[in-house]
Amino acid sequence: MQTLMRGKDLITLQEWSKGEIDTALETSKHLKLLFANGRPHRWLRDKTAFMMFFEQSTRTRNSMEAGITQLGGHAHDLTPDKMQLSHGESAKDTAMVLSRFGHAIAIRNCFYGIGNAYLREVARWASIPIINLQDDLYHPLQALADLMTMQETFGALDGLNVTISWAYATSHAKPLSVPLSQILLFTRYGMNVTVAAPKEFPLLPDLVRTAEANAGENGGTLRFVDDMDTGFEKAHVVIPKNWGGFAFTGDASEMAANLAKYPDWICNERRMALADPHAVYMHALPADRGKEVTDPVIDGPQSIIYDEAENRLHTVKGVMALTMGGRP
Ligand code: CP
DSSP: OOOOOTTOOBSOGGGSOHHHHHHHHHHHHHHHHHHHTTOOOOTTTTOEEEEEESSOOSHHHHHHHHHHHHTTOEEEEEOGGGSGGGGTOOHHHHHHHHHHHOSEEEEEEOOTTTHHHHHHHHHHHOSSOEEEEEESSOOHHHHHHHHHHHHHHHSOOTTOEEEEEEOOOSSOOOOSHHHHHHHHHHGGGTOEEEEEOOTTSOOOHHHHHHHHHHHHHHTOEEEEESOHHHHHTTOSEEEEEOOOOTTTOSOHHHHHHHHTTOTTOOBOHHHHTTSOTTOEEOOOSOOOBTTTBOHHHHTSTTBOHHHHHHHHHHHHHHHHIIIIISOO
Protein backbone atom coordinates (compact mmCIF):
# COMPACT_ATOMS: atom_id res chain seq x y z
CA MET A 1 0.00 0.00 0.00
CA GLN A 2 1.04 3.58 -0.61
CA THR A 3 -0.60 6.10 1.67
CA LEU A 4 0.75 9.54 0.75
CA MET A 5 -2.08 10.58 -1.56
CA ARG A 6 -3.17 13.95 -0.25
CA GLY A 7 -3.41 16.48 -3.11
CA LYS A 8 -3.14 13.81 -5.80
CA ASP A 9 -5.16 14.15 -9.03
CA LEU A 10 -7.24 11.25 -10.28
CA ILE A 11 -7.44 11.69 -14.05
CA THR A 12 -6.64 8.08 -14.95
CA LEU A 13 -5.84 5.15 -12.65
CA GLN A 14 -2.97 4.42 -15.03
CA GLU A 15 -1.21 7.31 -13.25
CA TRP A 16 -1.80 5.73 -9.83
CA SER A 17 0.47 2.94 -8.63
CA LYS A 18 -1.08 -0.38 -7.71
CA GLY A 19 -0.20 0.44 -4.11
CA GLU A 20 -2.27 3.61 -4.33
CA ILE A 21 -5.18 1.78 -5.98
CA ASP A 22 -5.08 -0.87 -3.26
CA THR A 23 -5.14 1.86 -0.61
CA ALA A 24 -8.19 3.40 -2.29
CA LEU A 25 -9.93 0.01 -2.38
CA GLU A 26 -9.20 -0.73 1.28
CA THR A 27 -10.34 2.77 2.30
CA SER A 28 -13.53 2.31 0.26
CA LYS A 29 -14.26 -1.03 1.94
CA HIS A 30 -13.69 0.52 5.37
CA LEU A 31 -16.04 3.39 4.53
CA LYS A 32 -18.62 0.91 3.19
CA LEU A 33 -18.68 -0.86 6.56
CA LEU A 34 -18.96 2.41 8.48
CA PHE A 35 -21.89 3.40 6.22
CA ALA A 36 -23.52 -0.03 6.65
CA ASN A 37 -23.24 0.26 10.43
CA GLY A 38 -24.53 3.82 10.58
CA ARG A 39 -21.25 5.03 12.05
CA PRO A 40 -20.36 8.69 11.44
CA HIS A 41 -17.25 9.23 9.36
CA ARG A 42 -17.00 12.98 8.88
CA TRP A 43 -13.41 12.85 7.71
CA LEU A 44 -13.74 15.84 5.33
CA ARG A 45 -15.54 18.21 7.66
CA ASP A 46 -16.01 21.70 6.14
CA LYS A 47 -14.29 20.74 2.86
CA THR A 48 -15.74 21.79 -0.49
CA ALA A 49 -15.63 20.02 -3.85
CA PHE A 50 -16.69 21.71 -7.08
CA MET A 51 -18.41 19.33 -9.52
CA MET A 52 -18.48 20.56 -13.12
CA PHE A 53 -20.80 18.48 -15.29
CA PHE A 54 -20.71 19.13 -19.04
CA GLU A 55 -23.06 16.12 -19.46
CA GLN A 56 -25.88 14.40 -17.63
CA SER A 57 -25.23 11.97 -14.79
CA THR A 58 -27.18 9.96 -12.25
CA ARG A 59 -24.61 7.76 -10.51
CA THR A 60 -21.52 9.95 -10.67
CA ARG A 61 -23.20 13.17 -9.55
CA ASN A 62 -25.24 11.62 -6.75
CA SER A 63 -22.53 9.29 -5.44
CA MET A 64 -20.11 12.20 -5.14
CA GLU A 65 -22.61 14.62 -3.63
CA ALA A 66 -23.99 12.05 -1.19
CA GLY A 67 -20.45 10.87 -0.49
CA ILE A 68 -19.01 14.24 0.44
CA THR A 69 -22.07 15.00 2.57
CA GLN A 70 -21.51 11.76 4.47
CA LEU A 71 -17.85 12.72 4.88
CA GLY A 72 -18.88 16.05 6.43
CA GLY A 73 -18.18 18.30 3.45
CA HIS A 74 -20.18 19.87 0.66
CA ALA A 75 -20.28 19.68 -3.14
CA HIS A 76 -21.28 22.44 -5.56
CA ASP A 77 -23.27 20.96 -8.47
CA LEU A 78 -22.10 23.06 -11.42
CA THR A 79 -22.99 22.99 -15.11
CA PRO A 80 -21.55 25.23 -17.84
CA ASP A 81 -24.68 27.40 -17.94
CA LYS A 82 -24.06 28.32 -14.29
CA MET A 83 -20.46 29.33 -14.95
CA GLN A 84 -18.60 31.98 -16.93
CA LEU A 85 -16.94 29.28 -19.00
CA SER A 86 -20.15 29.49 -21.06
CA HIS A 87 -18.87 32.98 -22.00
CA GLY A 88 -15.42 31.59 -22.74
CA GLU A 89 -13.64 31.92 -19.38
CA SER A 90 -10.39 29.99 -19.57
CA ALA A 91 -9.59 26.72 -17.85
CA LYS A 92 -6.69 28.52 -16.15
CA ASP A 93 -8.86 31.25 -14.59
CA THR A 94 -11.50 28.72 -13.54
CA ALA A 95 -8.85 26.49 -11.95
CA MET A 96 -6.99 29.30 -10.20
CA VAL A 97 -10.14 30.82 -8.68
CA LEU A 98 -11.78 27.56 -7.54
CA SER A 99 -8.44 26.54 -6.00
CA ARG A 100 -8.71 29.60 -3.72
CA PHE A 101 -12.23 28.62 -2.62
CA GLY A 102 -12.18 24.89 -1.90
CA HIS A 103 -10.49 21.52 -1.79
CA ALA A 104 -11.13 19.63 -5.08
CA ILE A 105 -12.39 20.21 -8.61
CA ALA A 106 -14.24 17.31 -10.19
CA ILE A 107 -15.11 17.37 -13.88
CA ARG A 108 -17.16 15.35 -16.37
CA ASN A 109 -16.43 16.32 -19.96
CA CYS A 110 -16.88 13.47 -22.42
CA PHE A 111 -16.67 15.44 -25.67
CA TYR A 112 -14.45 13.35 -27.91
CA GLY A 113 -11.04 14.96 -28.46
CA ILE A 114 -11.82 17.70 -25.91
CA GLY A 115 -12.69 16.26 -22.48
CA ASN A 116 -9.36 14.87 -21.30
CA ALA A 117 -7.49 17.87 -22.70
CA TYR A 118 -9.78 20.18 -20.69
CA LEU A 119 -9.18 18.22 -17.48
CA ARG A 120 -5.42 18.30 -18.08
CA GLU A 121 -5.51 22.05 -18.59
CA VAL A 122 -7.48 22.60 -15.36
CA ALA A 123 -5.07 20.26 -13.55
CA ARG A 124 -2.10 22.24 -14.89
CA TRP A 125 -3.27 25.37 -13.05
CA ALA A 126 -5.19 24.06 -10.05
CA SER A 127 -3.50 23.75 -6.68
CA ILE A 128 -6.17 21.33 -5.38
CA PRO A 129 -6.89 17.77 -6.59
CA ILE A 130 -8.67 17.19 -9.90
CA ILE A 131 -11.07 14.24 -9.90
CA ASN A 132 -12.15 12.86 -13.27
CA LEU A 133 -15.90 12.24 -13.31
CA GLN A 134 -15.54 10.80 -16.86
CA ASP A 135 -13.93 12.21 -19.94
CA ASP A 136 -13.53 11.00 -23.51
CA LEU A 137 -10.72 8.59 -22.56
CA TYR A 138 -11.10 7.62 -18.91
CA HIS A 139 -13.75 6.91 -16.28
CA PRO A 140 -11.52 5.94 -13.33
CA LEU A 141 -14.25 6.04 -10.68
CA GLN A 142 -16.30 3.52 -12.68
CA ALA A 143 -13.35 1.19 -13.20
CA LEU A 144 -12.45 1.37 -9.50
CA ALA A 145 -16.03 0.48 -8.47
CA ASP A 146 -16.00 -2.38 -10.97
CA LEU A 147 -12.74 -3.71 -9.53
CA MET A 148 -14.10 -3.53 -5.97
CA THR A 149 -17.30 -5.33 -7.04
CA MET A 150 -15.31 -8.12 -8.70
CA GLN A 151 -13.10 -8.49 -5.61
CA GLU A 152 -16.20 -8.79 -3.43
CA THR A 153 -17.72 -11.35 -5.83
CA PHE A 154 -14.69 -13.52 -6.62
CA GLY A 155 -11.95 -12.72 -4.09
CA ALA A 156 -8.70 -13.21 -6.01
CA LEU A 157 -8.82 -11.65 -9.46
CA ASP A 158 -5.82 -13.16 -11.22
CA GLY A 159 -6.89 -15.69 -13.84
CA LEU A 160 -10.45 -14.34 -13.98
CA ASN A 161 -11.88 -14.32 -17.54
CA VAL A 162 -13.48 -10.93 -18.10
CA THR A 163 -15.24 -10.08 -21.36
CA ILE A 164 -15.86 -6.46 -22.30
CA SER A 165 -18.21 -6.56 -25.25
CA TRP A 166 -19.54 -3.86 -27.50
CA ALA A 167 -23.37 -3.89 -27.57
CA TYR A 168 -26.04 -2.22 -29.66
CA ALA A 169 -27.70 0.94 -28.28
CA THR A 170 -29.74 3.79 -29.69
CA SER A 171 -29.91 6.25 -26.75
CA HIS A 172 -26.58 7.84 -27.71
CA ALA A 173 -23.08 6.89 -28.82
CA LYS A 174 -21.57 6.13 -25.43
CA PRO A 175 -18.00 7.26 -24.68
CA LEU A 176 -14.97 5.00 -25.06
CA SER A 177 -13.86 5.84 -21.55
CA VAL A 178 -15.52 2.93 -19.72
CA PRO A 179 -14.07 0.06 -21.81
CA LEU A 180 -10.71 1.83 -22.08
CA SER A 181 -10.46 2.29 -18.30
CA GLN A 182 -11.51 -1.32 -17.75
CA ILE A 183 -8.90 -2.82 -20.09
CA LEU A 184 -6.21 -0.60 -18.56
CA LEU A 185 -7.08 -1.51 -14.97
CA PHE A 186 -8.14 -5.14 -15.18
CA THR A 187 -4.94 -6.15 -16.99
CA ARG A 188 -2.97 -4.79 -14.01
CA TYR A 189 -4.73 -7.30 -11.76
CA GLY A 190 -3.77 -10.41 -13.74
CA MET A 191 -7.14 -10.94 -15.41
CA ASN A 192 -7.64 -12.50 -18.82
CA VAL A 193 -9.46 -9.73 -20.63
CA THR A 194 -11.33 -10.27 -23.89
CA VAL A 195 -12.68 -7.37 -25.92
CA ALA A 196 -15.43 -8.31 -28.38
CA ALA A 197 -16.41 -5.64 -30.89
CA PRO A 198 -17.30 -5.19 -34.56
CA LYS A 199 -14.42 -3.87 -36.62
CA GLU A 200 -16.09 -0.44 -36.94
CA PHE A 201 -16.04 0.04 -33.13
CA PRO A 202 -12.38 -0.29 -32.15
CA LEU A 203 -10.77 1.05 -29.00
CA LEU A 204 -7.92 3.56 -29.22
CA PRO A 205 -4.69 1.86 -30.39
CA ASP A 206 -2.36 3.85 -28.07
CA LEU A 207 -4.31 2.88 -24.96
CA VAL A 208 -4.70 -0.71 -26.18
CA ARG A 209 -0.89 -0.89 -26.38
CA THR A 210 -0.66 0.40 -22.80
CA ALA A 211 -3.17 -2.23 -21.66
CA GLU A 212 -1.15 -4.93 -23.45
CA ALA A 213 1.95 -3.77 -21.58
CA ASN A 214 -0.02 -3.86 -18.31
CA ALA A 215 -1.04 -7.45 -19.04
CA GLY A 216 2.54 -8.44 -19.84
CA GLU A 217 3.82 -6.94 -16.58
CA ASN A 218 1.10 -8.41 -14.37
CA GLY A 219 0.46 -11.93 -15.66
CA GLY A 220 -2.81 -11.19 -17.43
CA THR A 221 -3.81 -11.39 -21.07
CA LEU A 222 -5.65 -9.15 -23.51
CA ARG A 223 -7.24 -10.46 -26.70
CA PHE A 224 -9.66 -9.06 -29.27
CA VAL A 225 -12.44 -10.90 -31.11
CA ASP A 226 -15.05 -9.65 -33.57
CA ASP A 227 -17.81 -12.02 -32.54
CA MET A 228 -19.97 -11.61 -29.41
CA ASP A 229 -20.59 -15.35 -28.96
CA THR A 230 -16.87 -16.13 -29.04
CA GLY A 231 -16.25 -13.37 -26.53
CA PHE A 232 -18.77 -14.82 -24.07
CA GLU A 233 -17.36 -18.37 -24.08
CA LYS A 234 -16.04 -19.39 -20.64
CA ALA A 235 -16.23 -15.82 -19.29
CA HIS A 236 -16.54 -15.39 -15.51
CA VAL A 237 -17.62 -11.77 -15.93
CA VAL A 238 -19.39 -10.26 -18.93
CA ILE A 239 -19.65 -6.49 -19.39
CA PRO A 240 -21.63 -5.87 -22.60
CA LYS A 241 -22.02 -2.16 -23.23
CA ASN A 242 -22.24 0.22 -26.15
CA TRP A 243 -19.49 2.60 -27.20
CA GLY A 244 -19.36 4.93 -30.17
CA GLY A 245 -17.21 4.36 -33.23
CA PHE A 246 -15.15 7.50 -32.52
CA ALA A 247 -11.84 5.70 -33.10
CA PHE A 248 -13.02 4.54 -36.55
CA THR A 249 -14.71 7.61 -38.02
CA GLY A 250 -15.39 11.22 -37.12
CA ASP A 251 -18.42 11.24 -39.42
CA ALA A 252 -21.64 10.96 -37.40
CA SER A 253 -23.71 9.61 -40.30
CA GLU A 254 -21.09 6.92 -41.05
CA MET A 255 -21.07 5.97 -37.36
CA ALA A 256 -24.87 5.71 -37.38
CA ALA A 257 -24.78 3.54 -40.51
CA ASN A 258 -22.21 1.27 -38.87
CA LEU A 259 -24.34 1.01 -35.74
CA ALA A 260 -27.37 -0.05 -37.78
CA LYS A 261 -25.48 -3.18 -38.95
CA TYR A 262 -25.32 -4.71 -35.47
CA PRO A 263 -28.71 -4.77 -33.64
CA ASP A 264 -28.06 -8.45 -32.87
CA TRP A 265 -25.18 -7.53 -30.52
CA ILE A 266 -27.37 -7.90 -27.44
CA CYS A 267 -26.65 -9.71 -24.19
CA ASN A 268 -29.41 -12.33 -23.89
CA GLU A 269 -29.97 -15.62 -22.07
CA ARG A 270 -28.57 -17.67 -24.95
CA ARG A 271 -25.31 -15.77 -24.81
CA MET A 272 -25.15 -15.89 -21.00
CA ALA A 273 -25.34 -19.70 -21.34
CA LEU A 274 -22.08 -19.62 -23.33
CA ALA A 275 -20.25 -18.12 -20.36
CA ASP A 276 -19.11 -19.92 -17.23
CA PRO A 277 -22.13 -21.29 -15.30
CA HIS A 278 -21.28 -18.96 -12.40
CA ALA A 279 -20.68 -15.93 -14.62
CA VAL A 280 -21.92 -12.52 -13.53
CA TYR A 281 -23.33 -9.73 -15.67
CA MET A 282 -22.10 -6.18 -15.06
CA HIS A 283 -22.97 -2.81 -16.62
CA ALA A 284 -21.89 0.69 -15.58
CA LEU A 285 -25.46 1.95 -16.30
CA PRO A 286 -27.46 3.54 -17.71
CA ALA A 287 -28.34 0.52 -19.86
CA ASP A 288 -30.36 0.51 -23.06
CA ARG A 289 -32.80 -2.23 -22.04
CA GLY A 290 -33.94 -4.31 -25.00
CA LYS A 291 -30.96 -3.10 -27.06
CA GLU A 292 -27.76 -3.74 -25.07
CA VAL A 293 -29.33 -6.37 -22.83
CA THR A 294 -32.61 -8.20 -22.35
CA ASP A 295 -34.67 -7.72 -19.18
CA PRO A 296 -34.31 -11.39 -18.10
CA VAL A 297 -30.52 -10.96 -18.01
CA ILE A 298 -30.23 -7.50 -16.43
CA ASP A 299 -32.95 -8.38 -13.87
CA GLY A 300 -31.84 -12.00 -13.51
CA PRO A 301 -29.82 -13.87 -10.89
CA GLN A 302 -26.47 -13.36 -12.63
CA SER A 303 -26.80 -9.57 -12.68
CA ILE A 304 -24.79 -7.64 -10.07
CA ILE A 305 -25.48 -4.18 -11.49
CA TYR A 306 -26.85 -2.68 -8.29
CA ASP A 307 -23.90 -3.88 -6.20
CA GLU A 308 -21.68 -2.34 -8.88
CA ALA A 309 -23.62 0.94 -8.79
CA GLU A 310 -23.58 1.03 -4.97
CA ASN A 311 -19.81 0.75 -5.00
CA ARG A 312 -19.65 4.02 -6.94
CA LEU A 313 -20.57 5.69 -3.61
CA HIS A 314 -17.99 3.89 -1.51
CA THR A 315 -15.15 4.25 -4.01
CA VAL A 316 -15.63 7.96 -4.64
CA LYS A 317 -15.66 8.43 -0.86
CA GLY A 318 -12.40 6.51 -0.64
CA VAL A 319 -10.83 8.65 -3.36
CA MET A 320 -12.03 11.92 -1.81
CA ALA A 321 -10.93 10.89 1.69
CA LEU A 322 -7.41 10.12 0.49
CA THR A 323 -6.89 12.98 -1.95
CA MET A 324 -8.76 15.78 -0.13
CA GLY A 325 -7.89 14.67 3.40
CA GLY A 326 -5.36 12.00 4.09
CA ARG A 327 -1.85 12.20 5.46
CA PRO A 328 -0.43 15.74 5.49
N1 CP B 1 -21.92 4.89 -14.81
C1 CP B 1 -22.07 6.25 -14.78
O1 CP B 1 -21.09 6.99 -14.84
O2 CP B 1 -23.35 6.67 -14.62
P1 CP B 1 -23.84 8.19 -14.78
O3 CP B 1 -23.63 8.57 -16.20
O4 CP B 1 -25.27 8.17 -14.37
O5 CP B 1 -22.99 9.04 -13.87
